[in-house]
Amino acid sequence: MKKIEAIIKPHRLDEVKEALAALGVTGMTAFEVKGFGRQKGHTEIYRGSEYTVNFVPKLKLELIVDDELAPKIEQAIVDAARTGKIGDGKVFTYDCEGAVRIRTGERGADAL
Amino acid sequence: MDTAPFAEFVARRTELIKHAEPGTTATRALSDLTDEAVSTLAEAAFASSKIRWGLIALGAYGSQRLLPFSDLDLLVVVGSDPRSARDAVQEVLYPLWDAGFEVGHAVRTRKDHVRACAEDIETLTATLTGRHLAGDGRLTGELLASVAASARKRRSPLLKSLAARPRAGSPYDLEPDLKEGAGGQRDIDELTWRTSIALGARAERPGAAAAPEVLTDATRDDLDIAQDLLSAARWHLHRTAGRKRAVLDIETAETAPFGGPALHAALATVHELLLATRGALSPADLLAAPWSPEDLLGTVDVGAVSLPRLETAARRGALETLVPGIANLMTLRRPALSHRFTVGAHSLLATELAIELPSSDALAASVALSADMRLALVAACLTHDAGKIVPGAGHAERGGTVASATALALGGDPSTADAAGALVREHLLLAETASMADIDDEDTVLKVAARISRRGLVGPLYMLTAADSLATGPSSWDAWHASLVRTLVARLDAALANDVDGAGMVEAAEQVRTAALGLVHHDSAVSVLRDAPVRFLMARSASEAAADAQLVADLGPRHSRQQAALRVSGARTPDAYRLAIATYDRTGVFATLAGVIALSGLDILGATAFPSTRDTVLDTFTVVSSTLAEVGPETWNALERHLSAALAGHLDIGVRLGERRRHYPSRLAGRATVETHTDSSFATALRVSAPDRPGLLFDIADEVAAAGFAITRVIARTRDDRAHDTFHIVDADGLAPGDPGALGHLAMRLRERLARI
Numbered sequence: 012m013k014k015i016e017a018i019i020k021p022h023r024l025d026e027v028k029e030a031l032a033a034l035g036v037t038g039m040t041a042f043e044v045k046g047f048g049r050q051k052g053h054t055e056i057y058r059g060s061e062y063t064v065n066f067v068p069k070l071k072l073e074l075i076v077d078d079e080l081a082p083k084i085e086q087a088i089v090d091a092a093r094t095g096k097i098g099d100g101k102v103f104t105y106d107c108e109g110a111v112r113i114r115t116g117e118r119g120a121d122a123l
Numbered sequence: 124m125d126t127a128p129f130a131e132f133v134a135r136r137t138e139l140i141k142h143a144e145p146g147t148t149a150t151r152a153l154s155d156l157t158d159e160a161v162s163t164l165a166e167a168a169f170a171s172s173k174i175r176w177g178l179i180a181l182g183a184y185g186s187q188r189l190l191p192f193s194d195l196d197l198l199v200v201v202g203s204d205p206r207s208a209r210d211a212v213q214e215v216l217y218p219l220w221d222a223g224f225e226v227g228h229a230v231r232t233r234k235d236h237v238r239a240c241a242e243d244i245e246t247l248t249a250t251l252t253g254r255h256l257a258g259d260g261r262l263t264g265e266l267l268a269s270v271a272a273s274a275r276k277r278r279s280p281l282l283k284s285l286a287a288r289p290r291a292g293s294p295y296d297l298e299p300d301l302k303e304g305a306g307g308q309r310d311i312d313e314l315t316w317r318t319s320i321a322l323g324a325r326a327e328r329p330g331a332a333a334a335p336e337v338l339t340d341a342t343r344d345d346l347d348i349a350q351d352l353l354s355a356a357r358w359h360l361h362r363t364a365g366r367k368r369a370v371l372d373i374e375t376a377e378t379a380p381f382g383g384p385a386l387h388a389a390l391a392t393v394h395e396l397l398l399a400t401r402g403a404l405s406p407a408d409l410l411a412a413p414w415s416p417e418d419l420l421g422t423v424d425v426g427a428v429s430l431p432r433l434e435t436a437a438r439r440g441a442l443e444t445l446v447p448g449i450a451n452l453m454t455l456r457r458p459a460l461s462h463r464f465t466v467g468a469h470s471l472l473a474t475e476l477a478i479e480l481p482s483s484d485a486l487a488a489s490v491a492l493s494a495d496m497r498l499a500l501v502a503a504c505l506t507h508d509a510g511k512i513v514p515g516a517g518h519a520e521r522g523g524t525v526a527s528a529t530a531l532a533l534g535g536d537p538s539t540a541d542a543a544g545a546l547v548r549e550h551l552l553l554a555e556t557a558s559m560a561d562i563d564d565e566d567t568v569l570k571v572a573a574r575i576s577r578r579g580l581v582g583p584l585y586m587l588t589a590a591d592s593l594a595t596g597p598s599s600w601d602a603w604h605a606s607l608v609r610t611l612v613a614r615l616d617a618a619l620a621n622d623v624d625g626a627g628m629v630e631a632a633e634q635v636r637t638a639a640l641g642l643v644h645h646d647s648a649v650s651v652l653r654d655a656p657v658r659f660l661m662a663r664s665a666s667e668a669a670a671d672a673q674l675v676a677d678l679g680p681r682h683s684r685q686q687a688a689l690r691v692s693g694a695r696t697p698d699a700y701r702l703a704i705a706t707y708d709r710t711g712v713f714a715t716l717a718g719v720i721a722l723s724g725l726d727i728l729g730a731t732a733f734p735s736t737r738d739t740v741l742d743t744f745t746v747v748s749s750t751l752a753e754v755g756p757e758t759w760n761a762l763e764r765h766l767s768a769a770l771a772g773h774l775d776i777g778v779r780l781g782e783r784r785r786h787y788p789s790r791l792a793g794r795a796t797v798e799t800h801t802d803s804s805f806a807t808a809l810r811v812s813a814p815d816r817p818g819l820l821f822d823i824a825d826e827v828a829a830a831g832f833a834i835t836r837v838i839a840r841t842r843d844d845r846a847h848d849t850f851h852i853v854d855a856d857g858l859a860p861g862d863p864g865a866l867g868h869l870a871m872r873l874r875e876r877l878a879r880i
Binding site for chain 2: 020021022025043044045049053054055056057058059060062064066067068094095096097098
């Protein structure tokens with residue numbers, strides 16, 4: 012199993028969800044997060060008052076998937092989240108050692 | 124001991140809990156039944172005892188309000204050492220414990236208990252509703268009278284302590300705590316305690332002694348109705364949960380017969396009467412006398428501390444002439460993902476939060492609200508969810524009418540009423556756009572700006588959005604959401620500035636789009652037009668937009684032989700031509716096109732450049748002959764040849780232009796000026812003014828590309844032999860460059876290059 016973490020722009024969530032649903036992904040966890048990468052935040056001016064957004068709002072998605080499906084899911088997230096502009100985000104993939112469905116006690120891939 | 128009677132009690136109790144109609148009658152019946160069993164146990168236990176004893180029911184049991192899983196609070200009063208009653212007390216308690224009761228008990232002499240009441244207010248309040256159950260009635264009667272009389276003597280500090288009792292939540296909570304929460308059972312209890320303290324005697328229910336102007340016969344009838352409903356709801360909760368439970372969760376509230384508006388009305392009645400008894404509301408606040416606009420606006424201005432007065436007035440109908448329908452909204456439940464309160468209570472809270480927002484929110488603090496706009500904002504906050512009176516989608520649109528009516532009723536003029544209506548209709552726009560649309564896309568911002576249409580509404584709309592979200596719940600307005608909305612607000616404000624007129628741009632662009640869609644027939648061109656950005660459409664007539672869309676649609680696939688398509692048509696300037704070129708986006712593409720045109724013997728009088736969402740560019744040029752030679756088919760053939768060669772990388776435009784300049788030297792003199800403007804979030808404007816000459820646009824665009832910037836838009840004009848060109852540029856990350864060093868370096872390089880010839 013693999014754990015996939017994706018940092019995406021908030022407005023791309025529906026596109027990513029739809030793309031993953033098409034691949035058979037049935038569940039994920041989404042977090043509202045703030046951070047910066049190369050984008051480094053930005054400055055906005057309202058009526059002459061300047062304020063700086065140091066940490067840019069993003070969504071972080073986490074999902075655990077079968078090994079074979081991981082590359083497809085990784086690519087689906089990249090395709091669905093891309094706007095072509097800076098701040099589109101990143102996708103990270105890790106090995107996942109185990110999973111248990113608490114209700115039934117199923118383990119491993121059966122628990123996904 | 125014969126256990127049969129107690130077993131029979133347990134069986135009868137189970138039946139009663141299962142079948143009784145929830146309410147005051149049921150709680151009293153359960154209490155009476157329990158009295159029989161406990162008294163019997165006590166009489167039997169103390170039958171052989173020689174000590175003087177009496178049994179008192181305390182707290183809720185003393186008030187004859189037992190619920191299925193209520194504790195049994197008992198006090199055994201003894202005339203001598205309490206240790207002498209130990210065995211008898213155990214005989215009372217063990218059967219109760221064995222049957223699963225939670226029993227709170229104390230064994231004290233009268234003197235000890237009076238002292239305990241003096242030291243602990245909870246012991247005191249439990250005893251103020253105490254009731255003789257068994258044993259020596261004189262002993263228990265003397266104790267209860269002593270405690271009440273002692274409380275009356277200390278009434279001033281006691282009433283202060285009671286007034287400081289923590290009361291969680293609001294009677295309008297969608298998940299109210301029916302016991303400890305505002306308007307819950309404890310509030311009725313406090314009214315009873317206050318009555319008892321005022322009388323210096325036991326009180327069974329709240330009475331006029333506590334507050335003659337508040338607890339009248341009529342309001343005490345209201346309290347009885349509220350008590351019945353509260354008891355019913357709590358009985359239902361205990362019975363369905365199979366345990367003690369005080370918080371009515373949303374799911375139960377929506378399905379139980381007691382969870383609707385009547386329950387909120389009951390909680391509010393109790394809450395209001397307690398506040399009036401405590402002195403936090405005046406008796407006049409409980410009347411439904413209509414408020415004037417000045418009353419309402421003045422109370423709102425006080426801030427959140429005035430919320431109880433506002434809620435009371437709204438629920439009791441005193442605001443109906445100003446805010447039509449708010450009385451019904453006060454008890455209207457529309458549970459959504461994170462809403463905490465009934466619709467009316469949420470709206471009043473949002474109003475107060477909007478007024479207080481500038482003290483904690485820098486962006487709100489910088490919103491300059493005129494008196495009219497402040498009135499519009501208050502009207503909008505009060506009514507933003509008024510449309511929820513009808514279930515289903517579209518509440519914002521429906522609420523707009525109520526908002527306008529409220530603004531007029533508050534003394535606003537028609538334009539203020541329009542503003543209030545617009546604020547309510549769009550009160551979801553900022554939050555939804557910020558989290559669901561790409562606010563880094565200029566078109567998104569322009570289209571939202573067009574919906575808002577007035578710059579003066581952006582600030583108040585932000586305040587309404589923030590207050591609405593804050594009143595909804597903490598998760599709706601955290602730093603994450605606020606940051607997105609504030610960024611959008613700053614961009615909207617800029618888009619609606621006079622020199623930008625985003626609303627006018629969108630309106631004009633949409634007219635062009637609609638007309639152009641009527642002129643094209645191929646799906647691919649329709650698709651180009653549908654995706655076309657506002658600024659692309661703004662720069663074209665409908666027929667030009669249609670023709671240019673077709674040009675983009677006719678491009679072959681990237682890397683195919685058909686890398687560019689061009690179309691020539693007449694221009695408005697005499698002897699000039701409009702040249703539209705579609706090609707794939709690449710580094711320095713505008714410089715390439717401008718250079719190719721110059722090499723083909725054409726002077727560029729004007730130019731526009733736009734990237735599209737399809738990784739293509741569509742640039743238009745107004746051109747005239749740069750020599751005395753006539754422009755004809757050979758010119759366009761030469762242009763196409765140069766274009767193909769340049770896009771294939773087979774043409775060194777810089778070298779060829781140098782040769783051309785040697786043949787056709789420019790005789791125009793003057794210095795070039797270069798300025799950069801970084802006030803847009805989307806691109807930095809590079810403004811160049813210079814004497815015209817062959818290849819000028821190429822030189823500028825080439826220098827921009829060499830500095831690592833991309834051109835997103837160009838507006839080039841030539842007037843009186845001087846070119847005035849504005850390039851909108853972004854850096855490699857697609858962001859508007861703002862580094863003064865990098866921009867200064869580009870300006871210096873440009874001045875040097877333009878001064879060379």
